[in-house]
Amino acid sequence: MARIACFVEKYNFSDQREALALQNFQRTAEERGHEFKFLFREGIPEIPKYDAVFIRATTDPLYTAYIVSKTAWELGRKVIDDPESIQICGNKIHLYDLFKKHNVPHIPTLFLNKEELHHKRLLEVFEAFGKPIVVKAPYTSFSRYVEKVACETSFRDVAKRFFRKSDVLAVQAFMPTAFDWRVGVLNHEILYVCKYMMPKGRWKHGAKRRGKPTFIWGRTVSLKRENAPARLKEVALKACEVIGHGLYGVDIKEANGNHVVVEVNDNPSIYAGYEDLRSKDLYGKIIAYLAD
Amino acid sequence: MKPTEFLNSSIKDFTLNLNNDYRYLKTGYYVSMHAEVLGNPVIPTSGNIIDAGRTPILLLKASKTGIPTLPYLVTGSIKQIISELGFPVVVFAVNPFSYDGFKIAKNKSALYRTVKSLSMNYKFTVCAQPLKGEMISFKSIFGKCEVDGVISRISERVYEVFKIPICKLHVQRVGDEAYLCGLQPLKMEEIFPSDLEMVSAAISRMSKKGEHLVG
Numbered sequence: 001m002a003r004i005a006c007f008v009e010k011y012n013f014s015d016q017r018e019a020l021a022l023q024n025f026q027r028t029a030e031e032r033g034h035e036f037k038f039l040f041r042e043g044i045p046e047i048p049k050y051d052a053v054f055i056r057a058t059t060d061p062l063y064t065a066y067i068v069s070k071t072a073w074e075l076g077r078k079v080i081d082d083p084e085s086i087q088i089c090g091n092k093i094h095l096y097d098l099f100k101k102h103n104v105p106h107i108p109t110l111f112l113n114k115e116e117l118h119h120k121r122l123l124e125v126f127e128a129f130g131k132p133i134v135v136k137a138p139y140t141s142f143s144r145y146v147e148k149v150a151c152e153t154s155f156r157d158v159a160k161r162f163f164r165k166s167d168v169l170a171v172q173a174f175m176p177t178a179f180d181w182r183v184g185v186l187n188h189e190i191l192y193v194c195k196y197m198m199p200k201g202r203w204k205h206g207a208k209r210r211g212k213p214t215f216i217w218g219r220t221v222s223l224k225r226e227n228a229p230a231r232l233k234e235v236a237l238k239a240c241e242v243i244g245h246g247l248y249g250v251d252i253k254e255a256n257g258n259h260v261v262v263e264v265n266d267n268p269s270i271y272a273g274y275e276d277l278r279s280k281d282l283y284g285k286i287i288a289y290l291a292d
Numbered sequence: 293m294k295p296t297e298f299l300n301s302s303i304k305d306f307t308l309n310l311n312n313d314y315r316y317l318k319t320g321y322y323v324s325m326h327a328e329v330l331g332n333p334v335i336p337t338s339g340n341i342i343d344a345g346r347t348p349i350l351l352l353k354a355s356k357t358g359i360p361t362l363p364y365l366v367t368g369s370i371k372q373i374i375s376e377l378g379f380p381v382v383v384f385a386v387n388p389f390s391y392d393g394f395k396i397a398k399n400k401s402a403l404y405r406t407v408k409s410l411s412m413n414y415k416f417t418v419c420a421q422p423l424k425g426e427m428i429s430f431k432s433i434f435g436k437c438e439v440d441g442v443i444s445r446i447s448e449r450v451y452e453v454f455k456i457p458i459c460k461l462h463v464q465r466v467g468d469e470a471y472l473c474g475l476q477p478l479k480m481e482e483i484f485p486s487d488l489e490m491v492s493a494a495i496s497r498m499s500k501k502g503e504h505l506v507g
Contacts, residue, residue, distance in 0.1 A: 044366045062388035064417045097329040166317040
């Protein structure tokens with residue numbers, strides 16, 4: 001029997017589907033004879049009491065979730081997401097630098113540092129990728145801090161905003177598609193496959209409503225693992241190989257028969273009725289990995 | 293070599309990354325990250341940069357290697373701080389925006405103000421430690437500092453463990469003992485010519501043929 005702590009924040013229970021998925025994890029663990037407790041911020045000192053930690057709160061090297069992950073790791077506990085995966089996936093510059101080194105097929109990407117925000121360099125970027133282009137802050141998650149720009153003025157505006165926090169940004173070719181593949185991977189094994197559809201008239205899975213603070217999200221269409229294209233699964237596994245052997249959500253675009261990685265996310269969303277619809281065994285596989 | 297020049301290069305060699313500010317997402321961090329992706333041995337490593345700047349991880353790793361530390365609490369709850377640590381307490385921010393220093397709270401109302409401010413209105417957690425003596429802050433250049441005795445030993449040990457060449461350390465002196473409390477980057481204006489001499493001396497000591505200095 002393993003004692004598993006699931007680190008969550010209050011917002012993890014605000015969406016009914018996410019709350020239901022968390023209950024599914026708890027039920028699965030308990031059915032298998034494990035202890036599964038939700039751990040909130042105030043419970044951080046209790047980490048040593050557990051054998052494994054499963055993080056569901058949003059991760060970033062600057063968030064509390066990283067403190068939880070690293071503390072568990074330093075104490076020799078099994079942890080999803082492990083600190084190294086948070087470090088790499090939480091910073092897209094790190095991620096694309098690794099993709100370049102290991103020849104992982106990915107969206108054409110250039111890095112732009114603060115000193116390069118000048119007319120000549122911006123023209124070079126537009127020449128390389130055409131117009132529009134996508135400017136991405138390294139700390140992007142949930143489709144935020146990724147913007148499309150088509151002229152130098154808006155490029156400068158967006159870049160200046162993102163440069164407030166990070167000294168380096170990613171600039172990418174714009175590849176509009178009706179959906180992004182989302183492949184869930186655990187320990188070098190495909191866990192689930194979905195299509196994250198773009199909302200009508202939008203180019204990202206999550207898009208802000210004009211003039212409103214709320215987001216609209218595209219539909220999630222799930223597939224059986226065995227029905228997903230072989231090349232898609234191969235590319236997803238290759239992308240995860242350069243990061244580690246934890247739990248990842250790989251976003252992949254398919255264009256002209258080619259599969260290119262958009263990004264790899266640690267701490268991928270798992271909502272009941274979406275990611276798990278055709279892969280009900282994902283709960284058991286994650287619990288088994290933690291309890292092993 | 294200038295940091296931005298290094299970021300666009302593919303140089304494969306030992307890399308000494310010299311910067312006053314190694315904060316996550318800043319140029320100093322990206323230099324170490326890029327060196328690691330290239331497969332270079334690098335000082336400091338990107339992992340150590342993150343860990344040294346996150347107070348609870350700094351204290352956890354330091355205590356594991358025998359550097360004296362005090363008990364700490366990562367929480368967003370004021371009640372928990374009062375019940376487990378009491379007063380006075382030293383509070384460090386654990387959020388993505390604050391990195392400069394700590395606040396001391398000697399009573400309940402001061403603690404409410406401190407936690408509200410450092411947690412950005414309770415959005416993030418804070419790291420609290422008991423205040424048992426006096427706080428001392430000083431520059432540490434390759435582990436060398438201008439404070440003597442037990443504090444100087446802490447400075448050397450922190451450098452041995454985290455290898456952050458240039459930083460500011462916060463230490464608590466309690467009688468004859470000293471305890472590590474926090475680490476933060478130095479501002480450019482805090483670096484004096486005498487510090488640069490210490491940097492030069494350290495580089496000469498560790499200089500190897502063919503290494504690449506980025507700073």
